[in-house]
Amino acid sequence: MAAVSFMIPQMQDALKQPERWNSEWENTIRNMERRFTPSALVNSLALTFAAQPLRRDASLREHQTILSNLCRTQAILTATAGTYFAGANLEERWMKASPDLRGKHILIGLSSACSIARNLHDARVYCGRELTLSHLRSDGRTVLELLKAVLLPEVAMPEEPKLLPHPAWDAFAAVQARGSPNDSEKYALASILTLRTKLICHVIHATLNSFVGVELPTVAVAKYNKKNNPGEPFLGREFGKSVVEGMLGVAGAKAQAKENKAAWKERQRGRTEHCSYGGCSKANDGSAKFSRCKTCWDNMQREILYCSAECQKADWKPQHKSICGKPLTFEAVSKPPPPIPPPSKPAPQIGPAVGNYERSPSLVYQIGWLNLNPKLDYVVRGGAEGTNLDFPDPEAQALFRQCREKAMTTGDKQSIAIMAHFICWMTLDKPRFHLAAIVEQLKKEYVFDELPRAIHEMQQRQNKDPFRRPPLLAPMSPQNWVNFCKGMNVNRQVVLEL
Numbered sequence: 001m002a003a004v005s006f007m008i009p010q011m012q013d014a015l016k017q018p019e020r021w022n023s024e025w026e027n028t029i030r031n032m033e034r035r036f037t038p039s040a041l042v043n044s045l046a047l048t049f050a051a052q053p054l055r056r057d058a059s060l061r062e063h064q065t066i067l068s069n070l071c072r073t074q075a076i077l078t079a080t081a082g083t084y085f086a087g088a089n090l091e092e093r094w095m096k097a098s099p100d101l102r103g104k105h106i107l108i109g110l111s112s113a114c115s116i117a118r119n120l121h122d123a124r125v126y127c128g129r130e131l132t133l134s135h136l137r138s139d140g141r142t143v144l145e146l147l148k149a150v151l152l153p154e155v156a157m158p159e160e161p162k163l164l165p166h167p168a169w170d171a172f173a174a175v176q177a178r179g180s181p182n183d184s185e186k187y188a189l190a191s192i193l194t195l196r197t198k199l200i201c202h203v204i205h206a207t208l209n210s211f212v213g214v215e216l217p218t219v220a221v222a223k224y225n226k227k228n229n230p231g232e233p234f235l236g237r238e239f240g241k242s243v244v245e246g247m248l249g250v251a252g253a254k255a256q257a258k259e260n261k262a263a264w265k266e267r268q269r270g271r272t273e274h275c276s277y278g279g280c281s282k283a284n285d286g287s288a289k290f291s292r293c294k295t296c297w298d299n300m301q302r303e304i305l306y307c308s309a310e311c312q313k314a315d316w317k318p319q320h321k322s323i324c325g326k327p328l329t330f331e332a333v334s335k336p337p338p339p340i341p342p343p344s345k346p347a348p349q350i351g352p353a354v355g356n357y358e359r360s361p362s363l364v365y366q367i368g369w370l371n372l373n374p375k376l377d378y379v380v381r382g383g384a385e386g387t388n389l390d391f392p393d394p395e396a397q398a399l400f401r402q403c404r405e406k407a408m409t410t411g412d413k414q415s416i417a418i419m420a421h422f423i424c425w426m427t428l429d430k431p432r433f434h435l436a437a438i439v440e441q442l443k444k445e446y447v448f449d450e451l452p453r454a455i456h457e458m459q460q461r462q463n464k465d466p467f468r469r470p471p472l473l474a475p476m477s478p479q480n481w482v483n484f485c486k487g488m489n490v491n492r493q494v495v496l497e498l
């Protein structure tokens with residue numbers, strides 16, 4: 001079979017003439033869909049790949065880099081989406097917006113995401129109708145569902161990216177897996193699935209940023225410019241930063257941000273020269289020549305560059321030794337390289353979701369904060385400002401955390417109700433908390449519309465307790481309870497509109 005070919009729009013038009021650029025794309029996509037199936041696209045790429053032995057090695061290495069970038073992109077998107085869902089009321093606002101307004105932001109999302117890099121721009125070929133304006137704008141749910149499909153189950157750097165499902169691509173992948181694909185075919189499919197997911201993540205990210213009213217990202221970790229955005233307080237970028245810091249440490253995150261910027265500038269100039277040691281990956285600023293690994297160059301014309309002898313030595317045992325001078329296999333690059341140095345992850349506060357429980361973006365966001373701040377019992381927003389709950393009594397705290405764990409890992413309605421009632425009851429006489437806002441937040445986090453009624457039932461249970469303990473503290477001995485509620489009005493009640 002011959003390689004398929006077609007004209008695609010010019011990347012440089014994306015930002016200059018977005019509307020024209022986009023309608024050219026939509027024409028291309030319509031024409032393509034009639035002519036090319038996933039199998040034709042994969043085979044075509046596999047043929048090109050197999051026909052260029054010199055590019056082969058570079059393509060495999062690039063694939064692995066794209067995999068790690070996608071992991072980072074998804075961790076940051078998950079954190080940002082959490083802020084938007086939980087704090088900026090994104091879901092309701094997006095659903096209420098008119099298709100015209102949504103379309104305006106989607107076009108900005110498309111054109112800015114496609115301007116990040118050539119391979120992302122061209123990956124629109126692999127997205128077909130999924131990324132056409134008319135498809136994305138008419139029903140608000142389309143973008144939200146795409147977003148949910150690429151969000152990670154927790155705010156942390158994953159070991160592997162989460163690829164966006166798609167019926168035709170998934171069917172083709174199943175067919176390929178049943179056969180005995182060679183490395184070219186495996187590479188071609190994996191690279192297409194990675195790039196299309198990456199493009200879609202960037203389109204969604206840029207669309208939502210535009211909609212929420214913040215600057216567009218040019219690099220993965222960008223500075224938030226307060227001057228340009230005097231409006232709402234913006235947690236997303238800050239949170240993205242704290243995620244990266246959690247993963248890499250403060251110094252590591254700074255270096256990473258610098259590297260991203262340098263790498264981006266390098267890409268803009270069409271050349272990349274980086275130290276190959278993952279713990280360094282310094283870009284060559286031209287002040288000194290990087291030396292290359294001689295064996296790799298002599299055997300494979302593979303350019304492995306190091307900024308220093310120290311980096312070359314550090315890279316040898318954990319990484320380079322296994323591939324030095326030998327052709328790369330698809331297997332060797334089919335996962336992102338392990339991070340160097342391995343992240344010193346604090347033990348997560350909340351376990352992973354159990355069974356089929358699917359967490360809402362707002363809940364993922366809440367858990368992200370709790371994992372970053374082990375002292376916190378709950379992050380309550382709404383009202384005048386976000387306020388953190390930290391229960392000082394050790395027994396009450398232990399009971400709360402036990403209940404919280406069950407609610408957050410299984411979505412157990414009873415546990416959610418007990419926990420929610422306790423949060424409401426404890427904050428009742430504190431003016432900085434706003435009862436209705438707390439209930440709204442919890443409803444959203446647990447996708448639990450009947451929560452007010454469930455809280456009401458818990459209040460009735462408390463009223464029936466001879467000591468008036470809230471259900472969460474029912475296991476507490478009367479003596480401890482007396483100590484716990486010293487100075488509190490135990491007769492206060494959570495009253496909600498039902």
Ligand SMILES: [Zn+2]
Nearest residue numbers: 275280307311
């Ligand atoms: Zn180095």
Ligand SMILES: [Zn+2]
Nearest residue numbers: 293296324325
């Ligand atoms: Zn080598």
